[in-house]
Amino acid sequence: MENAVCVLNLSKSFNGQNVVRDISFDISKGEIFGLIGPNGAGKTTIIRMLLDIIRPDSGEIRILDDRLSEEIKDQIGYLPEERGLYKKLTVFETLAYLGALKEIDSKKRAAFLLQKMGMLQHKDKKISELSKGMQQKIQIIAAIIHDPDFIILDEPFSGLDPVNMKLVKDLIMELGKEGKTILISTHMMDQVERMCSRIFMIHKGEGVLYGKIDEIKSRYGKNTVLLEFEGELKNIQGVKKMNNSGNYAELILEPGADPTEVLKKLAEMVRVSKFELSMPSLNEIFIQVVEGT
Amino acid sequence: MSKWRIIAKHEYLTNIKRKEFLFVTFGVPLFIIAIMGLSFLLIGIGGHNEENKIGYVDNTGLFDSSNLTKYTDEDLARKDLLDNKITNYFVIPENYTATGKIIIYSSKKNFADNMKIEDQIRNFLLDNLLKNETSDIIQRVKKPIDPEYFTLNEKGLKSEDSGFTIILLPLVFSMLFSISIFASSGFLLQSVIEEKENRIMEVILSSVSHKDLLTGKIIGLGALGLTQVFIYLTIAAVILLINPLALNLIISQIHISIPLLAAGIIYFILGYIVFAGIMAGVGAIATTSREGQQIAVIFSLTGSFPFMFSQFIITNPNEIFAKALSIFPLTSPITMIMRLSITDVPLYEIIVSIIVLVFSAYLTIEISVRIFRASLLMYGKKPTIKELIKYVRQS
Numbered sequence: 001m002e003n004a005v006c007v008l009n010l011s012k013s014f015n016g017q018n019v020v021r022d023i024s025f026d027i028s029k030g031e032i033f034g035l036i037g038p039n040g041a042g043k044t045t046i047i048r049m050l051l052d053i054i055r056p057d058s059g060e061i062r063i064l065d066d067r068l069s070e071e072i073k074d075q076i077g078y079l080p081e082e083r084g085l086y087k088k089l090t091v092f093e094t095l096a097y098l099g100a101l102k103e104i105d106s107k108k109r110a111a112f113l114l115q116k117m118g119m120l121q122h123k124d125k126k127i128s129e130l131s132k133g134m135q136q137k138i139q140i141i142a143a144i145i146h147d148p149d150f151i152i153l154d155e156p157f158s159g160l161d162p163v164n165m166k167l168v169k170d171l172i173m174e175l176g177k178e179g180k181t182i183l184i185s186t187h188m189m190d191q192v193e194r195m196c197s198r199i200f201m202i203h204k205g206e207g208v209l210y211g212k213i214d215e216i217k218s219r220y221g222k223n224t225v226l227l228e229f230e231g232e233l234k235n236i237q238g239v240k241k242m243n244n245s246g247n248y249a250e251l252i253l254e255p256g257a258d259p260t261e262v263l264k265k266l267a268e269m270v271r272v273s274k275f276e277l278s279m280p281s282l283n284e285i286f287i288q289v290v291e292g293t
Numbered sequence: 294m295s296k297w298r299i300i301a302k303h304e305y306l307t308n309i310k311r312k313e314f315l316f317v318t319f320g321v322p323l324f325i326i327a328i329m330g331l332s333f334l335l336i337g338i339g340g341h342n343e344e345n346k347i348g349y350v351d352n353t354g355l356f357d358s359s360n361l362t363k364y365t366d367e368d369l370a371r372k373d374l375l376d377n378k379i380t381n382y383f384v385i386p387e388n389y390t391a392t393g394k395i396i397i398y399s400s401k402k403n404f405a406d407n408m409k410i411e412d413q414i415r416n417f418l419l420d421n422l423l424k425n426e427t428s429d430i431i432q433r434v435k436k437p438i439d440p441e442y443f444t445l446n447e448k449g450l451k452s453e454d455s456g457f458t459i460i461l462l463p464l465v466f467s468m469l470f471s472i473s474i475f476a477s478s479g480f481l482l483q484s485v486i487e488e489k490e491n492r493i494m495e496v497i498l499s500s501v502s503h504k505d506l507l508t509g510k511i512i513g514l515g516a517l518g519l520t521q522v523f524i525y526l527t528i529a530a531v532i533l534l535i536n537p538l539a540l541n542l543i544i545s546q547i548h549i550s551i552p553l554l555a556a557g558i559i560y561f562i563l564g565y566i567v568f569a570g571i572m573a574g575v576g577a578i579a580t581t582s583r584e585g586q587q588i589a590v591i592f593s594l595t596g597s598f599p600f601m602f603s604q605f606i607i608t609n610p611n612e613i614f615a616k617a618l619s620i621f622p623l624t625s626p627i628t629m630i631m632r633l634s635i636t637d638v639p640l641y642e643i644i645v646s647i648i649v650l651v652f653s654a655y656l657t658i659e660i661s662v663r664i665f666r667a668s669l670l671m672y673g674k675k676p677t678i679k680e681l682i683k684y685v686r687q688s
Contacts, residue, residue, distance in 0.1 A: 015680075051499045055666075070296070070502060078499035084492025089307070100299045101500040142496065 002065070004029045004150055004181035005050065010059030012045055019045045023059070023207050025200045027183060032176045034192035034199035034213075035185040036282065042205040043185045044081055047152055050183075051078060064150060074102050077148035081155045081185075083139055087128040091119070091138055094127060095145055102146035113141045117167065133164055140168060150181045157191055169195065189282040201286060208289045217279035220288070224280040225251040225259060231270030238262050243284065250284060296501040300509025305516050308480050317476045318521050322469075322528045345410055348373060348382035349417075353389055356421045361413075374400055381410055464603060467630040469525045470561055471600070474626070475593055477518030478568035481510055485576030486585045503666045507658065511569045518565055522558075556633055556643070563650040564626030568596065570657030577665045578681070592623065599627040610636040619646050622653035660685050 005027040012020040020042045027033045035043050048054045050061060051073070066072055085094055092110065099106025114120040117137045127135060136159055144151060156172070157165050172195060176182055184192055192199060193213060201209035209216055227249045233242065238257035243250040253262065259277055266272055280288075308314055348362040348370050357363070362379060364370040370382040381399040389395070395414060399406070416435065423431050488494040497506060571592050579585030599606060599618055606615045610632045618628040619638075625646045632638050667684035 048495075052502075053495065053498045070505075073500055076499065078496065080492070080495040080499070082492040082495060084490075084494075084496075086307075086493060087491060097299075097303050098496065098500070100303075101296060101497065103296070139496075 002029045003027065003062075004031075004064055005183070006060070006062040007046070007050075008060040010046065010049060010061065011057050012042075012049060012054070013057060019205050020049075020056075020202075021205045023200075023202070023205075025207065025210055027181060028198075029181055030176075030179045031198060032172070032182045032184065032196045034196035035183055035202065036187065036189050036192055036199055036286075037202035038187050038286075041187075041202045043187075043202060044154060046202070047078075047080075047154055047183075047185060050152065051076065074104075074146065075149045077143040077146065077151040079140055079143040079151075079153045079156055081158075083136060083159075085127045085135060085138060085142075088126060090124050090126055091130070092123045094138065095142055098142045099145045102148075104146040106145045109145060109147065110141070113145065116171070117141060133160060136160060137164065137167075140171070144175065148180070150183070151175060152183045152185070154185045155187070156184060157186065157188060189286060193282045199282070201282075201289070203286075203290055209285070213282070214279075216282075216285065220280050220285050222277060222279055223253045223255070223257075224278045224284065225253065225262065226274070226276040226278050227251060227266070227272065228274035229266070229270040229272050233270055236262060236265045236269070238265075250281060252280065252284065295505070297505040297509035297512065300497075300501065300506060301513030301516065304484060304510050304513030308484070308514060308517050309520070311480070314476070314480070314517065314521075317472060318524050321472065322525060326528075326532070345381060345406065345413070346379040347410065347413060348379045350382065350384045352387045353385055355390075356385060356417070358417050358421070361417060371398070374398060383414060464607070464631070466557070466634055467599070467603075467627045470522065470557060470564075470630055471597065471627050473518045473521045473525070474561065474565050474568055475596065476521065477514045477565060478572045479589070479593075480517065481514045481569050482572040482576045482585050482589055483582060484510060484514070485573055486579060486582045489576070490582070504662050507573055507662055507665060510573065511566060511658070515562065515565050515569065518561070519558075522561060553633055557630055559647065560626040560629055560650075563647065563654055566654040567622050567650065567657055568592065570654060570661045574657070574661035574664045577661065595623045596627070598624045599631060603631065606631050607635060610638075616642065620649055622650050625650060 003026045005025075007026070008024050010020055010023045011018070023042075023046065035046065037043055045054070049056045050063065061067075063072055064075060086097075089097070091114070092107075095106060095110040095114075099110065111120065111123070114123055117140070119134065119137055119141070122130060122134065127138070130138065140153075140156065143153070153172070156168055160168060172182060172184070176195075184196065186192055196213060198212050199209065199216070200207060229247060229249070233244055233249060235242070236251075238254055238261060239251045240254045241252040243252075251262070253259065263272070263275055266275070346362070348364050349356070349358075350364050350367045350370055362373075362382075364373075364382065367384060370379070373379045374382055377400065381397060383395050383397040386392070386394055386396070395418075397407075397410065397414070399410070419431060419435060423434060426434075488497065501509075572589060575585055575588045575592075579588060602614070602618070605612075606618070606628060609615060615628060615632060618624045619632060619642060629638070629643070629646055663685050664681060
């Protein structure tokens with residue numbers, strides 16, 4: 001498949017500190033790609049370099065089969081992590097201006113997207129009159145107002161309530177079905193786990209994992225138990241590690257441990273309502289990777 | 294449409310609605326007009342409303358008048374004054390021709406009136422003293438000189454404005470220009486910092502280049518400044534057309550020539566670009582608008598140097614000091630406007646100052662774009678001077 005984005009040996013340092021070190025990855029056309037890593041890993045810096053907002057120290061970036069140019073920028077939609085809008089403009093004025101900067105007459109599409117996100121009745125309100133969640137929806141609309149082929153979403157779910165989170169998620173999936181290339185950058189790994197086909201994981205400016213989520217997971221083996229329970233969970237023989245969230249836990253089994261034995265011991269200790277043998281979550285894989293390095 | 298034009302249009306349309314802009318554009322001239330009008334009005338009031346009725350007592354037997362009431366007895370005059378039949382009376386003592394002493398009585402104290410009454414009495418006295426002369430001579434004695442100044446040089450004669458205008462015109466003219474320059478470059482600073490503070494800068498930069506963003510802002514807000522200048526000129530033109538009596542004296546002496554106006558516009562645009570370039574750089578470095586304004590003050594103060602020394606520049610427009618200020622890019626637009634409106638500035642000086650300005654305008658924008666690029670998204674971190682130099686050298 002053709003690549004929408006090629007990043008080759010990208011490096012950037014600020015004041016002698018390496019923020020991004022020798023990073024390479026590709027994003028195929030039409031795929032939903034996850035750029036994941038903890039806060040401060042260098043995700044936003046990579047995105048800013050993709051958009052030519054800051055220049056890399058070394059390395060190469062190609063977007064939509066071209067070196068980044070002003071024309072290419074019109075085909076990219078961007079939702080930055082640092083959210084902000086003109087406080088004094090109305091919703092419609094904001095969208096018209098940001099659309100115009102992408103060289104598009106956006107009135108019709110603005111109305112359509114506002115309708116879709118349930119914001120149409122607010123179109124003549126000033127931005128300062130909107131709630132934070134509403135502002136965020138406006139920004140997501142602004143990012144796709146020009147119907148871009150490549151969409152970059154930096155932490156798209158932060159600050160959203162469950163209803164709006166679903167709304168945004170559905171929107172992303174729909175855009176994906178339309179064949180758009182989407183890059184989601186986030187530290188909430190369980191979110192991308194369900195949406196992305198491939199990921200690039202970054203830690204302290206260096207790439208640590210890259211590839212299809214299934215492949216990465218199977219590389220770490222089917223050694224995880226997802227457990228729902230009532231009662232108090234204690235250490236069990238054969239379990240290497242336990243991520244306990246009270247009535248839900250992720251158990252990582254020791255190599256060679258028998259899941260049936262583990263279930264038996266569990267049943268003696270707590271009331272088990274769900275027991276699922278699974279691949280480890282991205283979160284767990286990430287922790288293993290970080291602790292391993 | 295190129296992207297800088299969209300940005301310019303946006304900046305123009307959003308800033309023209311700003312309260313600060315409307316205040317500076319309409320409030321300041323209205324304030325000046327109000328103050329001027331008020332003072333003229335105050336002077337006018339006393340004289341126009343009630344006519345002075347003046348009586349006199351002549352102890353010399355030399356004076357006679359059809360306009361003023363003659364009293365043979367001072368007691369009668371005093372009585373009429375207290376009864377408000379006359380407003381003033383004066384006594385011409387016997388030894389008047391030797392001493393010139395005149396004693397004036399009035400029913401109330403009024404400084405503005407005193408001047409008028411003195412005028413009336415003076416005319417009365419002169420008319421009588423010179424009654425054997427022709428009316429031309431009498432007029433000449435009353436107003437012996439009506440001056441007109443010329444400078445003579447190789448090119449020939451050139452008429453010059455005199456008196457009041459010499460100080461007033463260049464000052465008002467250059468002051469309005471610099472208000473516009475400072476106001477619009479100030480808006481630029483505000484606009485950069487605002488977009489930084491509300492974080493929308495990053496979205497904009499994902500659509501346009503740093504240079505387009507800066508160009509758009511500078512041109513949009515420059516157009517705003519020009520609009521302001523034209524509004525000032527329109528207000529001035531309207532006042533000239535209405536031509537209220539009180540302002541007659543000043544207006545009759547003001548001549549704004551077309552070349553001066555053209556030079557004014559050129560200096561305005563170049564001066565504005567230099568300041569706008571600086572403000573954009575300051576905006577990129579500053580982390581808050583307060584910090585931005587603190588840094589900006591240094592440049593605005595330097596820019597208003599010509600005002601602090603305006604008296605010196607106006608009285609010695611061709612001295613070395615004035616010449617130096619007309620070459621230094623931060624002070625040259627205002628200094629040049631001052632000098633051009635009062636004297637002949639040699640052509641080579643104008644050319645040199647414009648070349649320096651064009652070069653500085655280019656340089657400040659180039660440097661600002663680089664600083665913009667390097668430090669715009671460093672939220673909350675102000676770069677050191679050393680880092681700034683590094684940014685400028687890069688790219």
